[in-house]
Amino acid sequence: MPFLSDTLARVKPSPTIAVTTKAAQLKAEGKDVIGLGAGEPDFDTPQNIKDAAKRAIDAGRTKYTAVDGIPELKAAICAKFLRENGLTYTPAQVTVGTGGKQTLYNALMATCNPGDEVIIPAPYWVSYPDMVLLAGGTPVPVVAGIETNFKLTPAQLEAAITPKTKWFIFNSPSNPTGAGYTRAELRALCDVLLRHPHVWIMSDDMYEHLVFGDFEFCTPAEVEPKLYDRTLTCNGVSKSYAMTGWRIGYAAGPVALIKAMGTIQSQSTSNPCSVSQYAALEALTGPQDFLAENRRVFERRRDLVVSMLNAAKGVTCPTPEGAFYVYPDISECIGKVTSGGTVISNDEVFATALLEETGVAVVFGAAFGLSPNFRVSYATADETLREACGRIQAFCAALT
Numbered sequence: 001m002p003f004l005s006d007t008l009a010r011v012k013p014s015p016t017i018a019v020t021t022k023a024a025q026l027k028a029e030g031k032d033v034i035g036l037g038a039g040e041p042d043f044d045t046p047q048n049i050k051d052a053a054k055r056a057i058d059a060g061r062t063k064y065t066a067v068d069g070i071p072e073l074k075a076a077i078c079a080k081f082l083r084e085n086g087l088t089y090t091p092a093q094v095t096v097g098t099g100g101k102q103t104l105y106n107a108l109m110a111t112c113n114p115g116d117e118v119i120i121p122a123p124y125w126v127s128y129p130d131m132v133l134l135a136g137g138t139p140v141p142v143v144a145g146i147e148t149n150f151k152l153t154p155a156q157l158e159a160a161i162t163p164k165t166k167w168f169i170f171n172s173p174s175n176p177t178g179a180g181y182t183r184a185e186l187r188a189l190c191d192v193l194l195r196h197p198h199v200w201i202m203s204d205d206m207y208e209h210l211v212f213g214d215f216e217f218c219t220p221a222e223v224e225p226k227l228y229d230r231t232l233t234c235n236g237v238s239k240s241y242a243m244t245g246w247r248i249g250y251a252a253g254p255v256a257l258i259k260a261m262g263t264i265q266s267q268s269t270s271n272p273c274s275v276s277q278y279a280a281l282e283a284l285t286g287p288q289d290f291l292a293e294n295r296r297v298f299e300r301r302r303d304l305v306v307s308m309l310n311a312a313k314g315v316t317c318p319t320p321e322g323a324f325y326v327y328p329d330i331s332e333c334i335g336k337v338t339s340g341g342t343v344i345s346n347d348e349v350f351a352t353a354l355l356e357e358t359g360v361a362v363v364f365g366a367a368f369g370l371s372p373n374f375r376v377s378y379a380t381a382d383e384t385l386r387e388a389c390g391r392i393q394a395f396c397a398a399l400t
């Protein structure tokens with residue numbers, strides 16, 4: 001009898017975490033490494049949020065809480081949805097988990113049966129397909145390439161839907177491309193979904209606040225209220241409020257689904273960290289000016305990285321609408337040889353050679369379901385980005 005479960009054989013560890021770990025390892029060995037792999041803001045959590053957490057500790061808010069969130073936080077989440085998204089939810093329609101990751105995982109665990117299909121536009125956040133597999137479902141990746149700015153077309157969505165489709169996972173702005181759907185683009189996808197009432201929508205709005213220029217964020221349940229009853233609107237404080245380590249994510253949707261997600265959570269982790277919930281409460285109810293400031297910084301960095309990468313030989317880098325990632329195409333680099341003598345046969349080889357020969361850590365495109373590309377996270381200081389992009393330019397210029 002094998003010791004490890006069959007479930008484990010279906011999934012792989014997160015490649016983004018693997019790159020971050022490898023870069024940290026090389027750094028610890030004294031190598032000059034610049035990590036552009038991690039998906040987290042480099043800013044510190046705002047002081048008012050940290051203070052709220054300290055107050056919570058001093059007030060003894062250190063015990064178990066209600067499994068899927070304290071009532072104050074659920075009320076704040078309802079207020080946030082109304083204020084920022086025009087969506088009305090009651091606290092019974094809200095669940096709070098240990099990061100956005102847990103809420104998405106709970107939803108899939110609570111709903112996927114063998115044979116159920118989940119449509120995932122590719123390139124995708126690395127965890128979606130593996131979470132679907134863990135839950136016993138079948139991921140159905142649909143490639144939205146550079147020609148549509150990494151956005152799924154209505155025709156592609158229509159073609160991917162079958163009688164077995166349970167969920168359509170929608171993520172705008174996207175990790176790994178930063179692509180954000182305009183209202184018109186999302187409207188067109190909603191029109192397809194209206195024709196298929198058995199399909200549920202999981203909208204992962206994690207990067208809602210990180211949008212640039214005059215781009216306006218929108219979410220399916222708001223764009224098409226007729227989809228409200230079969231949409232799970234997911235969000236969290238990790239990226240917007242620089243709170244990745246606090247582990248608070250949340251979701252809102254129909255009561256029966258929220259209850260089922262709570263059941264999964266009650267038998268796995270129980271409540272998310274009590275202190276972090278009070279911190280998240282302050283994040284959602286305290287001053288919000290931090291968000292606009294962050295946006296400005298990220299927009300400046302996006303422009304820097306896009307222009308420097310487009311100046312690298314053989315690299316094409318579209319300008320994304322949001323998040324803190326770019327996803328350049330490196331088709332023209334494939335088949336070439338690095339100055340260290342490595343033949344670039346695919347994007348994983350490109351990323352490994354880049355790390356070994358220049359010390360710049362990026363994540364290869366195959367991890368996200370679209371090659372040949374790589375993902376740069378530009379959530380790091382401008383000077384570091386300039387240095388890293390300079391090294392990428394030199395690496396590409398040396399390819400023969």
Ligand SMILES: Cc1ncc(COP(=O)(O)O)c(C=O)c1O
Pocket residue numbers: 039098099100101102125171174175204206236237238244247248249
């Ligand atoms: C698209 C997307 N959704 C969800 C998450 C998970 O966020 P959290 O850290 O709150 O679990 C991430 C984190 O990288 C993400 O990129």
